[in-house]
Amino acid sequence: MILDLYYQTGQFAKKASVTIRTLRYYDQIGLLSPSHHTKTGHRLYTDHDLFRLEQILALKYLGFPLSEIKTVLDEGPQDIKQALALQKRMVKEKLQQMRLLLSTIEHAEHLLSDGQLRWKSIIQLIQAVQMSNQHGDLDWRKYYSEEAAKKVEERQKTYTAEEAARDQLRWEKVIATFKQAYAQQLPFDHPTVKEAAQEWQQLIYEFTQGDPAIFSGLKKTYEEGVFSLPYSEDEGNYINRALEYHQQTKDGRG
Template identity: 40%
Template sequence: MALRYYYTGQFAALAAVSERTLRYYDRVHLLSPSHYTEAGYRLYSEQDLARLQYILALKFLGFSLDAIRECLQTGPQRLPEMLALQKAMLNDKRAQMDLVIKTIERAEQHVLDGEESHDWEPLVQVIRVMQMEQQNDWQNKYFSPEQRAKMEEISQSAYSEEARQKLAARGPWTEADQQRADEQWGWVFSEQRRLIAAGADPASTEAQHWVSVRRDLLQQFTGGDPALAAGLGNWMKTFSELPESERPQPKLGPGIPLMSDEERIFSKRAEEIYTQQHGEY
């Protein structure tokens, strides 16, 4: 029986995803087409569809792309453990939503009682406490209290008062911010390892694309601000000088890997070539 293949548009319609999603999954090495036509068009197979459905199922359950990539690489061995962790996270969210609903019900009763003087301060206070708890809850999934204290200590020494004020003005770092950073930087770290393992030339198109993405992410964080750029450099220097046992690595996500000598040489050479072609930041 002949294998059936689908062009990108056909495959996207079949799987109910956008072509942009397929291109992104290919770029971050989650799902690549099985074949290409002589003209270079992508061709997807039934096996690709099964893999995509697995990816979409895990994404629906709230898994990050890095966690999905790990599931794909390790197979079903770690899936029960990761499902249990995701279930615990969802139970926490359900408990928070139950608290929100009870708070709303109390507010409704407050209005229905028809009191002339509405004292909303208790309700406002509850909302503030809930927001603080939600912030702490997601951070506790990534870091222990000791790790969070260590990261705060590093930040206090790395960033100037001016830089800390600018970071504070952006508002709190949310779980969505953390997940987005995990996905973006997870690709940067894994792509660098892949390029080196493949013996890629630092001047190659792929390596220069890697430099471009890495620079864009750094630019997004610093906004080109010298104080933030200096603070980030100080933070990474301090972090790298800590004994390995004292480095606060997250329980979820790709972590903060330190480059090997080979990775450092590759990165430096690729950056030099990029700078020669495009200039400084």
């Protein structure tokens, strides 16, 4: 009679498509305990237990950790609604990260040269993407004033993964142009150097929006070696002199 009302552990596991080991673990942590035990200590599960297990598996699929699943199921529908809202936001953030990763991979494909990967450039690309997408490993705020850091954070809220990858590719191109110009020792008034300088200054302006405090913070991050620069010291000196030359020309001092 009791087998008509209860599932033995093996039957229950098979019906729910989980392992017996999983059921035992869920019992151990108090997530899903059988409704009944036989006199010999064997677990017996009901249809109500099956429904709870289905809820557990559904929430687990949505990405909830087991500790949160227990709280959600024990505390009721309102908490489930709130938990799902939180999980929805987390999923959206994860999707944005995955879109950024996809853009990174696509842009890395553009860095192929004669069938060989330019690893240094790709590493720089990945580093920049990580820097734009994480807040824990590096406290970049310490290089900015409090007001400037708030402005940067506000701007980051609307700065999409696609825009980050697009701008990193722009940096890749302008740096590659400068490196080639240095190798050829092009004069600063050469059209190629002028165009590269204008693009560099445009990228800086788009980040700082002309705010001196943000520019000052950005300058500190480079001066203190926060970023690994994708060019040599000599190339960097050439770039700085070219930028200074075109700034003076722009200001009418050249």
